[in-house]
Amino acid sequence: MINSDVKNHIQGKSLFIDDIIIPEGTLYASVCVSQKAHAKITKIDLAEAIKLDGVINIFTSADIPGENQVGGIIQDETLLAKDEIHFIGEPIALVIAESDSIAKNAIGKILIEYDEQEVIVDPREAFENNSLIMPPKTFESGNVNDAWKECITIVEGKVESGGQEHLYLETQGAVTIPQEGGNLKIISSTQSPTAVQRTAARILNLPMNKIEVDVLRLGGAFGGKEDQATHWAVFTALGAYLTGKPVKLILSRSDDLYMTGKRHPYSSDYKIGLNKDLKIIAYEATYYQNAGAVADLSPAILERTLFHATNAYFIPNVKATAISCKTNLPPNTAFRGFGGPQGKFVIESAINKAANILDINAAEIQKKNLIDAGNSFYYGQKANDAKAIPSWNKADEIYEIKKLQEEVNLFNYENKFYKKGFSVMPICFGISFTNTFLNQASALVHIYSDGSVGVSTAAIEMGQGVNEKIKIAVANTFSINTDRIKIESTNTTRIANSSATAASSGADLNGNAAIKASKNILNRLLKFASKHLEINDETKLKLIDGIVLVNDRKTELIWKDLIYLAYTNRINLSSHEFYATPEIYFDKTTNKGNPFAYHVYGTALTCATVDCIRGTYEIDYVKIVHDFGKSIDQKIDIGQTEGGLVQGIGWLTLEELKYSDEGKLLSNSLSTYKIPDIYSAPKNIEIEFLSDSENRFGPLKSKAIGEPPLMYGIGTFFAIFNAVKSFNPETKIEYSAPITPEKVLMGLYS
Ligand code: LUZ
Ligand code: MOS
Numbered sequence: 001m002i003n004s005d006v007k008n009h010i011q012g013k014s015l016f017i018d019d020i021i022i023p024e025g026t027l028y029a030s031v032c033v034s035q036k037a038h039a040k041i042t043k044i045d046l047a048e049a050i051k052l053d054g055v056i057n058i059f060t061s062a063d064i065p066g067e068n069q070v071g072g073i074i075q076d077e078t079l080l081a082k083d084e085i086h087f088i089g090e091p092i093a094l095v096i097a098e099s100d101s102i103a104k105n106a107i108g109k110i111l112i113e114y115d116e117q118e119v120i121v122d123p124r125e126a127f128e129n130n131s132l133i134m135p136p137k138t139f140e141s142g143n144v145n146d147a148w149k150e151c152i153t154i155v156e157g158k159v160e161s162g163g164q165e166h167l168y169l170e171t172q173g174a175v176t177i178p179q180e181g182g183n184l185k186i187i188s189s190t191q192s193p194t195a196v197q198r199t200a201a202r203i204l205n206l207p208m209n210k211i212e213v214d215v216l217r218l219g220g221a222f223g224g225k226e227d228q229a230t231h232w233a234v235f236t237a238l239g240a241y242l243t244g245k246p247v248k249l250i251l252s253r254s255d256d257l258y259m260t261g262k263r264h265p266y267s268s269d270y271k272i273g274l275n276k277d278l279k280i281i282a283y284e285a286t287y288y289q290n291a292g293a294v295a296d297l298s299p300a301i302l303e304r305t306l307f308h309a310t311n312a313y314f315i316p317n318v319k320a321t322a323i324s325c326k327t328n329l330p331p332n333t334a335f336r337g338f339g340g341p342q343g344k345f346v347i348e349s350a351i352n353k354a355a356n357i358l359d360i361n362a363a364e365i366q367k368k369n370l371i372d373a374g375n376s377f378y379y380g381q382k383a384n385d386a387k388a389i390p391s392w393n394k395a396d397e398i399y400e401i402k403k404l405q406e407e408v409n410l411f412n413y414e415n416k417f418y419k420k421g422f423s424v425m426p427i428c429f430g431i432s433f434t435n436t437f438l439n440q441a442s443a444l445v446h447i448y449s450d451g452s453v454g455v456s457t458a459a460i461e462m463g464q465g466v467n468e469k470i471k472i473a474v475a476n477t478f479s480i481n482t483d484r485i486k487i488e489s490t491n492t493t494r495i496a497n498s499s500a501t502a503a504s505s506g507a508d509l510n511g512n513a514a515i516k517a518s519k520n521i522l523n524r525l526l527k528f529a530s531k532h533l534e535i536n537d538e539t540k541l542k543l544i545d546g547i548v549l550v551n552d553r554k555t556e557l558i559w560k561d562l563i564y565l566a567y568t569n570r571i572n573l574s575s576h577e578f579y580a581t582p583e584i585y586f587d588k589t590t591n592k593g594n595p596f597a598y599h600v601y602g603t604a605l606t607c608a609t610v611d612c613i614r615g616t617y618e619i620d621y622v623k624i625v626h627d628f629g630k631s632i633d634q635k636i637d638i639g640q641t642e643g644g645l646v647q648g649i650g651w652l653t654l655e656e657l658k659y660s661d662e663g664k665l666l667s668n669s670l671s672t673y674k675i676p677d678i679y680s681a682p683k684n685i686e687i688e689f690l691s692d693s694e695n696r697f698g699p700l701k702s703k704a705i706g707e708p709p710l711m712y713g714i715g716t717f718f719a720i721f722n723a724v725k726s727f728n729p730e731t732k733i734e735y736s737a738p739i740t741p742e743k744v745l746m747g748l749y750s
Contacts, residue, residue, distance in 0.1 A: 003465045003635070003636055003639075004468060004471075014217065016217070017173040017174060017175060017189045017250060018170075022248060026247065027056055027097065027098060027246065027247045028097055028249070029103060029239045029247050030094075030106070031095070031259075032112075034088055034091075034114075036085060038087075038116070038118065038120075039116045039117055040083060040115040041112060041114060041115075042113045042114065043112065044060060044111075045112075045113075046058045046093065048111065049110045052106050053102070054102035055096075055102060056098065057243060058110070059238065059242060060080055061081065063242060064080065064238065065203075065205045066202050066204050066206070067202050067203065068080060068082070069202065069203075071294065072195065072295075073296075073299050074294075074295035077295070079091065079203055079231065079234060085114075086293035086328055087330045088330070088664055089260070091235075093110060094238060094239060096243055119663050120328055121659050121660075121663050123288040123289060123290040123325035124325070126325035127325050132326055133298055133299065133325070136323040137306065137591075138320065138591075139309070139320050139591045140320070141380075143317055144283070147281050147282035148282055150273075150281050150282075151282060152276050154274075155350060157270055157353050157735060158269055158270075159350075159736070160267050160268075161265060161268075161341075161651075162657055163657040164262055166222045167222075167675055168219060170189055170219025172228070172256055173232060173249055174189065174190075174232050174235075174236045174249055175187045175247070175248045176236040176237045176241075178245070178246065179212075181210075182210060184211050184237055185212045186213045186237055187214050188214075188232075188233035189215070190230065190233060191221050191500045191501045192226055192227070192460075192498070192500035192502070193214070193215050193458075194492060194496070194497055196230050199230050200237040203238060204237060212493050213491070213492045214489050214490070214491045215491070216490075217462065217463075218463070219463070221462040223263075223502065226333065226334040227333050228260050228261060228296070228333050232249055232251065235247075235249055236249050254668065257665065257669065258330075258664075261292055261296060262332055263332065263337075263651065264332040264335075266289055266342040267288045267290075268342075269285065270283070270347070270349070274358075277368065278358075278360075280313060280369045281315070281316060281317060282315070283315045283317070283319075283347065283350070286320075286322075287306075287343070288323050288325050290325055291325055292326075292331040293329065296332065297334050301332075301339035302323075302339060303339070304338045304340050304343070305320075306322050306343070306379075307340070307379060307430055308428075309347065310347060310371075311427065311428055312428035313366075314369060314371040314376075314383070318378040329663060336644065337707050337710050338502075340429055341648065341651070341710060345714055345737060348718065351365050351366060352721065352722075353735070363401065363423075367424075370392060373385075385695075387627045387690060387693060388426055388428055388601050390601075392625075395604075395623065399605055399623045404605060405422055408420045412726045418610065419610050419724070419727045420726075421607070421719040421723030421724070421725070422605070422607050422719055422722060423719040423721075424603060424605055424606075425604040425606065425712055425714050425718070427601065427602050427708055427711040428600070428601050429599060429707060430595065431503070431504055431597055431598055431600060431703070432597045433502070434503075434586070436595065439505070441457065441458045441499065441510045441513045442457070442579070443456065443470075443495070443517045443579075444494050444574070445514060445521060445575050445576075445577075446573065446574045447521060448563075448573075449564055449573075451484060451564070453474065453484050454485075455470060455471070455487050456494040457513060457514055459507070461490075464506070465639070466501065466507050466510070467487040469633060469699070470514050471485045473511045473515050473518075473699045474514050474518050478518055478521075478522055478559075484559075504704035504706035504707045504708065507704065507705075508597070508698050509581070510579075511702075512699050514577075515699055516579055517576060517577035520575040520577060521575050525562060526543065528562075528565075528571050529543075529548050532565060533550060533555060533557065543559075546559035547559070581597050581697065600704060600705075601690075602712070603625050604623070604645070604712035605623040605715070606619065606621070606623075607621050608620060608719035608720045609723065610724060612727045614745070615744040616744075617720050617744060619649065619680070619681070619683065620683055621682055621684040621685070622686075622715065623688075624641065624688065624709075625689075626689065628690070628693070628705065629693050629694060629702045630698075630700060630701035630702055632700050637705050641687050641709040642685055643709075644712070644713075645713055646681050646682075647710055647713065648716075649680065649713040649716045651713060652713050653716060653720070653738050653739055654674040654675065654680060654740065682716075717739050720744060728747070732747065
């Protein structure tokens, strides 16, 4: 099946925020932001700016009718700064003008005077200064202190992982159109329409029912619009509320790059202990998360780091502590993987270093410690669904790990200035929001009297194909063609109190809700049909391929006629349904429970070639066995796997965020921030489906796909790292991502 959006995308027919036809007289907003990373504001002078021809008004925190607060998890973030600013890019004033360029010109004429304060950009320095978002959090099982005695190999080390720019193709933006009676309609590029609605209501001191949020689709998000789309949408709402006119705001790429938060950089310490059989007996880790200036989603991201501290391994004694460090950077935020990749990178580094010290392949240690169905994760959940060993074994069976390793060894033996490196990367990712209450969704299904179907859910289409999956799930439930089904925009008046489309769970939660709603209508239809056909036992009826069957034999009654008859017989052809993930809970006092509906597993084999004169590298192949469950749509799932992999490779190899000591983003354009292109993608990607995997929590027995494949990219780091090691066994190269060509070159000759 081809994702039906794709055809419109490639013809340029799909609408994004900037394409939506707006009313005449729409005004434009631009936001004046701080150019200092930490300072007291001593003066804001708007006089020159407001005189500009075409400037309608300029608003500051004093003009906010409600509460000047946009914090979600922690109430620590103003929409417009009042007397103090904490990062470069923090909003201070909102300009409303007749055109976008006038609004931007006005920004240049606003005079702000600062009393500069000390700037901290490093998370460990923030920790030493006790500058924290919240108290440190520890997850623990067994007793690491006792366990070190049982270990014959104990390795300690430090690991750095960098941030990552989301680089959604569509930058942040929104339009608000005032409605009658003081109501507002916000059209936003957000993963979380309810967050926009709730925050706008709070800022404007309005009840939520006066604010409608509508989302057609997003031009990418990757977590960058889970929390941080809200601000820009609320700015348009504030502007529209205060001027009474429609207001539009679209961030330029360069503004988006420096004003918005990114994946959290982490600096971490670990200690790992193995016994003589290479079993990991104990693991201890401390993560310093660079949260930026306010909490945003950092506390939840921090927790997911702890959940994924042990990746796909069973370790009996674990102590993991995570510290959210408050720095003067833009608030870092959700990014595909949500802290999980950072946690996994640390344990993979620990295993790699232990293997180097023992002079064995890391794969020997990895394989011996894979989590099995009889084990529990260290936060208490039973690993009943574990597919770590089956996916490793299948990868070994079809790709032959030993043969691939030998090819690399032979190549390295025969070549002096090119070296290859090989790695195995198992993944395990928990599916569900770790905040249990968020695991809910609803759907509204209408069958119109002509037999066409309209479906609304809380899911946001952002290129990941969730609409196509829901369409297939509904079509499958009714047994009709997908052509009959339209997936509507995501709208808070049709679907209320929605969770963000995030945590890889959009298709699961909303697909299940849509199936439930469809089943309600199907049951009414079958009941009606049995009456109409005078069959007193409705269990004899089925609807297959748009035809009513009685005792498996076709009748004359087809979908279109059935629907019209049902309508004229006053059968309810609409249903609203609710789905909440069953069986999940988590005790936040003991940090134990069953937080995830299930886990997604897989194994990636990676080979890279390093040019040992230049420090450049190419990725020869990534061969994956992935646990898709029973895939709803293999093309979409393979697309997500390839996209996630390459995005992960970007994070670990090329994408290097640089901030100055003054907190200024230096890698502030696409000439200084390098994202993967066709040359840096693997020359060959193979993806195999793990068979015999059906998931009782997923729609049509599928598994979530959004985030897990990103973590295959971690294998690329180690493939390159191992190649450097084979050129220079004494290399001082560090476990520091991204492993850029500069670092590789230094590592080859250090
Ligand atoms: N968002 C969130 C997420 O609020 N909670 C989560 O657990 C999560 N996990 C992954 C991505 N986004
Ligand atoms: Mo989230 S990182 O938006 O799933």
